[in-house]
Amino acid sequence: MTQEEIYLAFEAHNRVAEQGGGEKAINKQKKSGKNTARERINMLLDEESFVELDKFVLHDCNNYNMQEKRITGDGIVGGYGRIDGRLVYVYAYDFTVYGGSLSRSNANKIVKLQKLALKNGAPIIALNDSGGARIQEGVMALSGYSDIFYQNIKASGVIPQISAILGPCAGGACYSPALTDFIFMVKESSYMFVTGPDVVKAVTQEELTQEELGGSTTHASKSGVAHFVGRNEEETLMMIRELLSFLPSNNMEDPPRTASGDSPNRTCEKLQTLIPDDPNLPYDIKELIEEVVDEHYFFEVMQQFAQNIVVGFARMNGRPVGIVANQPAYLAGVLDIDASDKAARFIRFCDCFDIPIITLEDVPGFLPGRDQEHNGIIRHGAKIIFAYVEATVPKITLITRKAYGGAYIVMSSKESGSDVNLAYPGAEIAVMGAAGAVNILHRSLGEEEKKKATDDYIKLFSNPYRAAEKGYIDEIILPKDTRRKLIQALEMTENKTETNPPKKHGNIPL
Ligand code: HXC
Numbered sequence: 031m032t033q034e035e036i037y038l039a040f041e042a043h044n045r046v047a048e049q050g051g052g053e054k055a056i057n058k059q060k061k062s063g064k065n066t067a068r069e070r071i072n073m074l075l076d077e078e079s080f081v082e083l084d085k086f087v088l089h090d091c092n093n094y095n096m097q098e099k100r101i102t103g104d105g106i107v108g109g110y111g112r113i114d115g116r117l118v119y120v121y122a123y124d125f126t127v128y129g130g131s132l133s134r135s136n137a138n139k140i141v142k143l144q145k146l147a148l149k150n151g152a153p154i155i156a157l158n159d160s161g162g163a164r165i166q167e168g169v170m171a172l173s174g175y176s177d178i179f180y181q182n183i184k185a186s187g188v189i190p191q192i193s194a195i196l197g198p199c200a201g202g203a204c205y206s207p208a209l210t211d212f213i214f215m216v217k218e219s220s221y222m223f224v225t226g227p228d229v230v231k232a233v234t235q236e237e238l239t240q241e242e243l244g245g246s247t248t249h250a251s252k253s254g255v256a257h258f259v260g261r262n263e264e265e266t267l268m269m270i271r272e273l274l275s276f277l278p279s280n281n282m283e284d285p286p287r288t289a290s291g292d293s294p295n296r297t298c299e300k301l302q303t304l305i306p307d308d309p310n311l312p313y314d315i316k317e318l319i320e321e322v323v324d325e326h327y328f329f330e331v332m333q334q335f336a337q338n339i340v341v342g343f344a345r346m347n348g349r350p351v352g353i354v355a356n357q358p359a360y361l362a363g364v365l366d367i368d369a370s371d372k373a374a375r376f377i378r379f380c381d382c383f384d385i386p387i388i389t390l391e392d393v394p395g396f397l398p399g400r401d402q403e404h405n406g407i408i409r410h411g412a413k414i415i416f417a418y419v420e421a422t423v424p425k426i427t428l429i430t431r432k433a434y435g436g437a438y439i440v441m442s443s444k445e446s447g448s449d450v451n452l453a454y455p456g457a458e459i460a461v462m463g464a465a466g467a468v469n470i471l472h473r474s475l476g477e478e479e480k481k482k483a484t485d486d487y488i489k490l491f492s493n494p495y496r497a498a499e500k501g502y503i504d505e506i507i508l509p510k511d512t513r514r515k516l517i518q519a520l521e522m523t524e525n526k527t528e529t530n531p532p533k534k535h536g537n538i539p540l
Contacts, residue, residue: 047085047102051126059126063219064197065263067107067122070157074120074267075111082109084139091133094166101127106136108143110152113271116279116286119147122157125197130160132202133167137174144181151280153190155270156210162201175202182209187382189280192270195220195256196263198240208255211379212273212331215246215256216266222249222256251334254368258331272329276343276350278383285385290348292324294517301509305431305456309492312359315340315390318430319353322346322513328353331376336368337361341376343385347517352380355390356441358431365437366397367410374413374538381421386520389418389427389448393437394463412539415440419447420536424523426516429453429494429503434462444502449526450519453494453503460491467491 031039048068050056056066065073071080085107088100105128108121121140123130140156147154163171185191186209193207194214204222207213215222223230223244230236230243242248249256258273260266278285298321304313320326323344330342337360342353354373356363380387396402396411418425418440426449427442438459442448453459461467464487468475472483490496497503507515530536 043086043102050103050105050107050124051101051128055126064125064159066126067124067157067159070122070196070263070267071107071109071111071120073264074155074157074270075113075118076115079111080109080120081111082107084108084142087135087139089133089135089164089167091164091167091170093168096166103127104133104136104139105130106139108139110143110146113274116274117150117152118274119143119152119154120157121155123160123203125159125161128161128164128166130158130197130203131162131164132160132171132174132178133164134170134174137171137177140174141177141181144178144185147189148181148185151189151282153192153274153277153279154185155192155194156206157194157196158199158203158207159195159197160199160203162199162203172202175205178202178206179209182206186211187281190274190277190383192273194266194270195222196266197221198226200224200226204255212257213249213255214258214260214266214270215249216263217246217259217261219263221245247334250332254332254335254372259334273343276329276345276385281383283384285350285383287348287350288345290324290345292347294347295514297510297514298322298512299510301512304509305454309431309458312362314359315355315357315363315392315430318390318512319344319355322516323351323353324348332372336366336372338363338366339369339373341372346388346513346520349520350385351520352376352385352387353390354387354442356393358392361397363393363432364395364397365393365411365414365440366402367405367407370407370410370414374417377414377417377421381417381423384423386424386426386523387418387421387442388516388520389425389442391427391429391433391438391441392431393434393441394432395435395437409539411436411440415446416536416538418442420530420538421447422526422528422530424449424520424526426450426519426523427452428507428512428516429457429459430509431457432463433457433459435460444504449523450505451503452505452507452515452519453497454509455494455506457494457497457503457506458492459494459497459503460487464488464492 089104105124110119191210193210198221221240221244246259250259319328328344340355340357444451464484468483
């Protein structure tokens with residue numbers, strides 16, 4: 031063969047690899063409203079930055095006459111590229127090849143990328159669209175998953191790991207995402223279940239659609255498995271780019287700073303009247319967050335799950351921060367099991383990647399009741415304080431209104447290791463609200479006397495001064511100064527160094 035013939039053969043080989051499962055399967059994929067694996071990668075990455083590795087891998091399976099059906103690339107498209115100029119690793123399951131199922135050979139491709147991402151300190155993104163373990167391969171496919179999960183766990187806390195669910199994902203195709211930091215789903219075209227509707231029907235006689243069992247609404251609002259939902263694939267992939275803009279590439283790097291056009295001294299007049307005079311009336315904490323952060327831009331995480339607590343990323347004077355905030359507009363901002371899990375996991379993520387945490391507190395306490403107690407509010411609620419105390423990043427807390435009981439303690443109080451604790455003049459810091467306290471302390475009093483006892487209690491505790499007298503609150507601030515004061519606190523704690531005692535790892539109450 032001449033050199034030219036060799037080059038032509040190579041190009042033909044490339045074209046075959048890029049066809050995946052072939053034209054018919056690609057048409058089926060497109061007809062169902064989904065993009066191909068390569069289209070997805072190109073949409074996600076900076077233009078022409080994708081470098082594909084292991085394009086010519088073939089599977090080794092001989093069961094079911096599979097040796098006759100080897101598809102070049104074996105259903106994974108993977109490699110590296112750039113997002114906003116920064117290195118990332120990426121792989122996409124190709125549903126046109128055996129339903130994107132995992133074989134021993136394509137698992138090797140994924141593991142190679144996971145190891146490269148870890149060694150080179152860059153995020154790894156998985157675009158999932160897969161029927162799980164390739165049934166024809168038996169234990170070989172399971173072994174592939176074991177290796178992937180192993181790498182997911184070893185890389186946890188070292189590099190950001192992000193998963194997008196872009197089609198039906200079953201079995202192992204859900205568990206690798208579950209081990210990563212963030213899961214993105216697409217409205218009405220992505221599903222996650224350990225066992226699909228057919229198996230559920232066979233085992234429990236329950237008839238459920240894919241959407242009901244594991245669609246984006248289920249996972250974003252009920253199970254808490256998904257962190258973000260896009261309206262379509264493109265929006266979902268753009269949201270991944272957005273998320274990465276807040277994150278460092280690895281745990282040894284600082285989060286990326288940007289130049290902010292928003293003055294650090296901007297006053298927030300709107301906040302002077304945000305909190306109602308009546309302490310029992312709600313207000314939307316997201317209005318406060320958006321008023322305070324750079325360019326009013328808040329990138330919320332888990333928007334639909336446990337809405338009584340709000341978590342997400344923003345920038346303050348160009349510096350990424352994580353925000354954890356009670357939401358008085360939903361269940362009065364009470365802490366329950368789901369809110370505790372949501373907050374604790376987010377706090378731990380921020381701590382892994384050196385992102386300072388701002389806590390906005392307005393919480394009447396933990397949610398009482400049989401349901402919560404029986405499902406373990408004690409165990410779950412304990413996760414929040416565990417996560418806060420364990421976190422060594424700068425921690426800044428602002429009490430906007432209520433800080434009652436155990437909820438005062440766990441929401442990053444001074445005594446549980448917060449660096450700067452601020453409060454508005456209307457903050458109420460006490461073991462409980464006035465009505466509850468008077469009913470316990472003065473049960474036998476008449477109505478008139480109870481009213482007086484309530485007024486006395488309010489005078490004593492419905493303010494931040496008792497806490498400030500003891501140094502539990504460092505500074506009482508006016509709402510309009512919130513942005514300036516939070517930025518001052520962030521700058522003051524910028525070079526914070528704190529380490530936990532040497533240990534293998536703590537034992538968070540899971
Ligand atoms: C081999 C598979 C496959 C699999 C799908 N295909 N899943 N091939 N192994 N796991 C093939 C189909 O045979 C079909 O091939 C093509 O992919 C497209 O699949 P369809 O069923 O036509 O697509 P759709 O109707 O969209 O349904 C998608 C699906 C369904 C919901 C994912 O295919 C399905 O339920 N698959 C099995 C899911 C599963 O139980 N996986 C094993 C999980 S156990 P043709 O040739 O017809 O186009 C597991 C172990 C690890 O993963 C567990 C770790 C915790």
